Amino acid sequence: MVVTLRDVARAAGVSPATASRALSAPDLVAPARREHVQQVARELGYRPNRAARELITGRTGNLCLVVPDLENPFFAAVAKGVQARARALGFALLVADAEEDPRLESELVGHLGAQVDGVILCSPRMTDVELDRLGRDVLDDDVPLLLVNRLHAGLPSVVIDNADGIRQAVTHLYALGHRRIGYAGGPVGSWSDAQRRRGLEHASHGLRSIDVVDLGHFPPLFGGGVAAGDLVAASGVTAVLAHNDLLALGILSRLRARGVRVPEDVSVVGYDDIPAATLVSPTLTTVTVPLARLGRAAVDLLIEAGSVPTATESALTSAERARHTAPATALGSDRENAGPPSVLIGVELVVRASTGVASAQSSAAGG
Amino acid sequence: MVVTLRDVARAAGVSPATASRALSAPDLVAPARREHVQQVARELGYRPNRAARELITGRTGNLCLVVPDLENPFFAAVAKGVQARARALGFALLVADAEEDPRLESELVGHLGAQVDGVILCSPRMTDVELDRLGRDVLDDDVPLLLVNRLHAGLPSVVIDNADGIRQAVTHLYALGHRRIGYAGGPVGSWSDAQRRRGLEHASHGLRSIDVVDLGHFPPLFGGGVAAGDLVAASGVTAVLAHNDLLALGILSRLRARGVRVPEDVSVVGYDDIPAATLVSPTLTTVTVPLARLGRAAVDLLIEAGSVPTATESALTSAERARHTAPATALGSDRENAGPPSVLIGVELVVRASTGVASAQSSAAGG
DNA sequence: TTGTATGCGTTATCAC
DNA sequence: GTGATAACGCATACAA
Numbered sequence: 001m002v003v004t005l006r007d008v009a010r011a012a013g014v015s016p017a018t019a020s021r022a023l024s025a026p027d028l029v030a031p032a033r034r035e036h037v038q039q040v041a042r043e044l045g046y047r048p049n050r051a052a053r054e055l056i057t058g059r060t061g062n063l064c065l066v067v068p069d070l071e072n073p074f075f076a077a078v079a080k081g082v083q084a085r086a087r088a089l090g091f092a093l094l095v096a097d098a099e100e101d102p103r104l105e106s107e108l109v110g111h112l113g114a115q116v117d118g119v120i121l122c123s124p125r126m127t128d129v130e131l132d133r134l135g136r137d138v139l140d141d142d143v144p145l146l147l148v149n150r151l152h153a154g155l156p157s158v159v160i161d162n163a164d165g166i167r168q169a170v171t172h173l174y175a176l177g178h179r180r181i182g183y184a185g186g187p188v189g190s191w192s193d194a195q196r197r198r199g200l201e202h203a204s205h206g207l208r209s210i211d212v213v214d215l216g217h218f219p220p221l222f223g224g225g226v227a228a229g230d231l232v233a234a235s236g237v238t239a240v241l242a243h244n245d246l247l248a249l250g251i252l253s254r255l256r257a258r259g260v261r262v263p264e265d266v267s268v269v270g271y272d273d274i275p276a277a278t279l280v281s282p283t284l285t286t287v288t289v290p291l292a293r294l295g296r297a298a299v300d301l302l303i304e305a306g307s308v309p310t311a312t313e314s315a316l317t318s319a320e321r322a323r324h325t326a327p328a329t330a331l332g333s334d335r336e337n338a339g340p341p342s343v344l345i346g347v348e349l350v351v352r353a354s355t356g357v358a359s360a361q362s363s364a365a366g367g
Numbered sequence: 368m369v370v371t372l373r374d375v376a377r378a379a380g381v382s383p384a385t386a387s388r389a390l391s392a393p394d395l396v397a398p399a400r401r402e403h404v405q406q407v408a409r410e411l412g413y414r415p416n417r418a419a420r421e422l423i424t425g426r427t428g429n430l431c432l433v434v435p436d437l438e439n440p441f442f443a444a445v446a447k448g449v450q451a452r453a454r455a456l457g458f459a460l461l462v463a464d465a466e467e468d469p470r471l472e473s474e475l476v477g478h479l480g481a482q483v484d485g486v487i488l489c490s491p492r493m494t495d496v497e498l499d500r501l502g503r504d505v506l507d508d509d510v511p512l513l514l515v516n517r518l519h520a521g522l523p524s525v526v527i528d529n530a531d532g533i534r535q536a537v538t539h540l541y542a543l544g545h546r547r548i549g550y551a552g553g554p555v556g557s558w559s560d561a562q563r564r565r566g567l568e569h570a571s572h573g574l575r576s577i578d579v580v581d582l583g584h585f586p587p588l589f590g591g592g593v594a595a596g597d598l599v600a601a602s603g604v605t606a607v608l609a610h611n612d613l614l615a616l617g618i619l620s621r622l623r624a625r626g627v628r629v630p631e632d633v634s635v636v637g638y639d640d641i642p643a644a645t646l647v648s649p650t651l652t653t654v655t656v657p658l659a660r661l662g663r664a665a666v667d668l669l670i671e672a673g674s675v676p677t678a679t680e681s682a683l684t685s686a687e688r689a690r691h692t693a694p695a696t697a698l699g700s701d702r703e704n705a706g707p708p709s710v711l712i713g714v715e716l717v718v719r720a721s722t723g724v725a726s727a728q729s730s731a732a733g734g
Numbered sequence: 735t736t737g738t739a740t741g742c743g744t745t746a747t748c749a750c
Numbered sequence: 751g752t753g754a755t756a757a758c759g760c761a762t763a764c765a766a
Contacts, residue, residue, distance in 0.1 A: 002507075004743060015753045020745060030751060050482050051421035052743035055758045060418070062461070070447045071440065071642070080437045083464045092479055094429070095462040097450045112459055115417050140369070222646060249646055256648060275438070276643050279589060279616055281623060371759060382737045387761060397735060419759035422742045 003046045012040040023048070058142075059309065063299065064094040064116040066108050068101075068124065072221075073274040074244065074291065075122055078148060081295020082120060089303065091117070102126045109145070110138040118302045122148040124190045131155070144306025148298055150191040156305040156340035158298045161347050162192055163199030165287035168349035169241055169269045170203040170210075172285070177358035178239040178267060180211045184228040184251060186220045186243035193217070193243055196271070200241070213237050218247055225250015233260055238267065238358045245270035245277050245286055252280060252354065263356030273350060282353030294345045305340050370413045379407040390415070425509075426676065430666065431461040431483040433475050435468075435491065439588075440641040441611065441658065442489060445515060448662020449487060456670065458484070469493040476512070477505040485669045489515040491557045498522070511673025515665055517558040523672035523707035525665045528714050529559055530566030532654035535716035536608055536636045537570040537577075539652070544725035545606040545634060547578045551595040551618060553587045553610035560584070560610055563638070567608070580604050585614055592617015600627055605634065605725045612637035612644050612653055619647060619721065630723030640717060649720030661712050672707050 009019035014037060021028045022037035023046075029037070054060050063086050067075040079095060086093045094112050098105040105123050113119050119139065123131075131152050135145055147157035173181055183200055186193035197214075204212045215231045218224035225247040232240045232251055242248035248270030255262055262268055262282055270277060270286035277284040302308065376386035381404060388395045389404035390413075396404070421427050430453050434442040446462060453460045461479050465472040472490050480486050486506065490498075498519050502512055514524035540548055550567055553560035564581075571579045582598045585591035592614040599607045599618055609615035615637030622629055629635055629649055637644060637653035644651040669675065 005745095006743080016744085017746090017753060017755090018751085021752090024745080028751075033751085047481055049422070049743050051418045051427070052758090053745075054418035055416070055422055055743080055760090056745045058758085070437075070450065071443045073438065073440070073443075076438045076440075076443045079462070080464055083437065083462060084466075087463070092461050092482065093463070094459050095446070095450060096454070096460070097447055099451075114414055115459065222642075253646065253648070275589075276646060279620065279643060280647060281620070372761095373759080383760080384738075384762080385736060388736090391761080395735080400735090416759050419742090420761075422744090422759080423761050425742090 003044045005046070005048070008037065008041045008044055008046050011044060012037045059117050060115055061091055062094055062116040063091045063302070064096065064109075064112040064119045065122075066096045066098055066105055066112070066119065067122045068098050068105070070095070070097045072246070073276065074246075074272050077274070077291035078122060078295045078298075081292035082299055083295075084292070085296040085299035089299065091299075098123075102130065106130060106134060106138065109134055113139045113143050113145075116143065117308045118144045118146065118306050120146050120148060120298050120302060124150065124192060125187060127189070128152060144302055144308060146298055146302040146305070148294070151342060154339065156301055157342045158294055158301060158345060159342060160192065160289050160294070160345050162195035163202065165271060165289070165347040165349070166196050166199035166241065167203040168347075169271075169285075169287060170200065170207070172349055172351060172355065173239045173241075173267060173269065174207050174210060176239075176267065176355060179209055179358070180213065180237045180239075182213045182215045182232055182235050182237035182240040184215045184225070184232070184240055184242045184247055185217045186247070188217045190220070190243075196243065215240070218243070220244045221246045222250040222253070225252070226254045229254025229258070232266060233258055238265075239269070239355070240266060241269050241271075243271060245272045245274045245284060248284055248286065248354075249276060249280060252282075252284065262354050265359055267355040267358075269349075269355060278352070285352045285355040286350060288348045288350045290345060290347075297343050297345065301341065301343050370411045372413070372415070375404065375408045375411055375413050378411060379404045426484050427482055428458055429461055429483045430458045430669070431463065431476075431479040431486045432489075433463045433465055433472055433479070433486065434489045435465050435472070437462070437464045439613070440643060441613075441639050444641070444658035445489060445662045445665075448659035449666055450662075451659070452663040452666035456666065458666075465490075469497065473497055473501060473505065476501055480506045480510050480512070483510065484675045485511045485513065485673050487513050487515060487665050487669060491517065491559060492554060494556070495519060511669055511675060513665055513669040513672065515661065518709060521706065523668055524709045525661055525668060525712060526709060527559065527656050527661070527712050529562035530569065532638060532656075532714040532716070533563050533566035533608065534570040535714075536638075536652075536654060537567065537574070539716055539718060539722065540606045540608075540634060540636065541574050541577060543606075543634065543722060546576055546725070547580065547604045547606075549580045549582045549599055549602050549604035549607040551582045551592070551599070551607055551609045551614055552584045553614070555584045557587070557610075563610065582607070585610070587611045588613045589617040589620070592619070593621045596621025596625070599633060600625055605632075606636070606722070607633060608636050608638075610638060612639045612641045612651060615651055615653065615721075616643060616647060619649075619651065629721050632726055634722040634725075636716075636722060645719070652719045652722040653717060655715045655717045657712060657714075664710050664712065668708065668710050 005019050006016050009016045019037050022034045026034050065082050083093045096108040102125055109119055135155055147155050149160050151157055204210050213235050218228045220243055229251040248268050252268055260266055270284045273286045273288040277286050372386050373383050376383045386404050389401045393401050432449050450460045463475040469492055476486055502522055506512055514522050516527050518524055571577050580602050585595045587610055596618040615635055619635055627633055637651045640653045640655040644653050
């Protein structure tokens with residue numbers, strides 16, 4: 001049978017109120033009684049009923065993560081970090097896969113938002129208008145919403161340092177002698193792609209006689225890279241920067257199929273450093289994004305910015321929290337800024353085998 | 368402010384009981400009133416409070432999935448299928464990553480099992496004893512537990528047809544002229560690895576002058592394959608069967624690094640057909656496992672076997688369910704068998720570029 | 735068919 | 751510091 005708090009109270013010879021306090025507000029009860037009640041609860045195998053607690057406190061002990069695609073290694077890594085951090089703080093995690101459909105994303109946030117203490121949303125392509133609506137109408141006021149890799153007025157977020165990653169990549173290619181560099185972008189409407197394009201423009205401004213070729217927008221997947229590969233070959237660039245690793249891997253594959261050698265003829269740089277980047281040959285030079293840390297930072301910020309009380313059960317020590325949170329940089333934390341805080345996640349170029357010195361001939365333009 | 372059922376009742380001019388019935392047991396209320404109440408509820412933006420409902424019905428509307436590693440593409444694919452199916456049936460999904468730690472798996476099942484209507488567990492390496500304990504002591508009697516890719520007395524499960532996949536692979540290699548075939552196994556204690564070894568033995572019994580070389584047990588990851596690759600080269604086999612794709616990819620990588628050509632010198636076959644199998648060069652011949660379907664079947668079986676009532680909100684039509692469930696084969700469904708049902712997921716060898724005709728010389732034994 | 739009344743298990747509000 | 755008691759929002763037994 002199921003053991004209720006009343007059972008514990010009766011067995012311990014105290015009132016239900018005291019039993020409740022002994023377990024969830026220990027400071028309020030005399031040490032002797034407290035220990036006794038806890039002991040009895042343990043012996044009886046008491047497990048608090050979450051529904052009853054939620055009904056009165058309004059808190060669920062659950063967080064929610066919405067991603068476009070769980071099978072995409074980028075989001076899988078984020079999910080892993082979010083899940084780990086949520087659990088460490090005593091939260092369970094509801095995960096929803098939006099199947100790359102922004103409309104479904106909104107719906108999921110609406111449905112799941114009603115039964116959690118906070119929502120983390122990875123939605124690269126949702127419109128700003130829709131995002132506004134989400135924050136305003138869809139969610140209860142006390143359910144904070146946090147964005148991953150996207151800034152939006154009024155919402156806290158955790159973002160990758162897109163511009164700096166691009167800068168590092170461009171600098172690397174320039175140092176190798178590349179002067180004509182292609183950029184294979186992500187989807188139209190992708191916030192991070194816009195950031196990266198801006199970073200690219202900015203970085204190239206500082207370099208002499210560099211020529212940046214915009215190859216267009218592609219689905220940020222392997223298949224998109226296959227299409228992009230042909231444009232790379234046709235464009236006469238000696239190096240290409242891809243919006244992300246999956247795209248870069250597609251480019252790699254297509255170039256190989258066409259007999260274009262990497263890195264001898266063309267150098268390729270990715271972004272994200274997903275596990276597959278080291279599985280291929282040549283291994284992929286890319287920008288490492290600490291995705292697990294990003295996930296952890298997202299949970300931490302959601303808790304703080306939304307002033308979500310941590311589930312008491314297994315909260316970390318403050319030292320542990322500090323250790324995790326330290327590496328990230330707070331944005332807009334100056335006191336003038338009244339908006340919600342954002343955290344910037346630093347990135348680092350990792351040079352592997354897909355980049356090399358620029359070839360003398362004008363790359364693989366012809367057939 | 369939050370709209371409660373009483374508000375709806377008042378606005379509709381009916382009692383709370385009628386309002387409740389109009390929304391969650393429509394048949395019990397007169398058509399006219401029913402429509403009216405539903406209309407009013409819609410206008411007021413009424414959202415039932417899940418905690419209150421759970422407190423009285425005992426059902427949460429949540430399912431739970433525990434996997435060893437969310438970043439592993441195998442489990443990511445399963446998670447995606449499970450999530451999609453759960454949502455279609457009106458359930459939300461709690462996802463937990465056990466970090467490859469069987470002890471943590473138990474703990475998670477215990478913690479999360481208390482707040483869900485059913486648990487799906489992917490636990491290749493948990494001991495049978497621990498599994499018994501889970502089913503007996505840890506979970507409430509009315510919270511069904513389902514196993515993925517593992518059979519266990521007393522528990523329903525969804526399993527891959529391991530033996531048949533191996534049989535198809537061996538047959539393929541034999542037809543290509545391979546007579547000395549290595550097997551790079553998964554971890555000791557892995558249920559599916561035991562199955563595959565058994566299947567291997569059985570399949571090879573039927574073939575003349577075939578020689579199966581057991582290369583040992585490896586972590587079912589890329590790194591494990593790197594180690595296995597050296598044994599492949601040293602063993603004098605002309606083909607190797609890997610426990611799974613990640614292992615196979617590691618072998619591929621190591622062989623390439625050592626100058627052993629695939630498939631000219633050695634053929635390699637994987638298992639699972641994860642996305643990366645087509646990203647590498649040569650592309651990997653492997654056994655396709657319909658992981659998304661597996662995930663869906665897991666949810667369906669959990670609901671049926673555990674007699675979990677589907678969340679009413681967005682249940683599929685029976686036609687839709689049949690369409691999904693049909694391809695899987697029911698095991699032990701004969702009426703003699705009193706145990707919980709299991710579903711067998713069929714698999715299919717997909718031949719790609721990593722397998723070819725056996726080389727004349729005794730493979731790449733030397734340096 | 736509908737309304738009234740009760741209780742699910744817990745925490746919060748008071749008195750004491 | 752402790753105990754009685756009232757909610758929380760809903761579903762349901764029972765009465766009408």
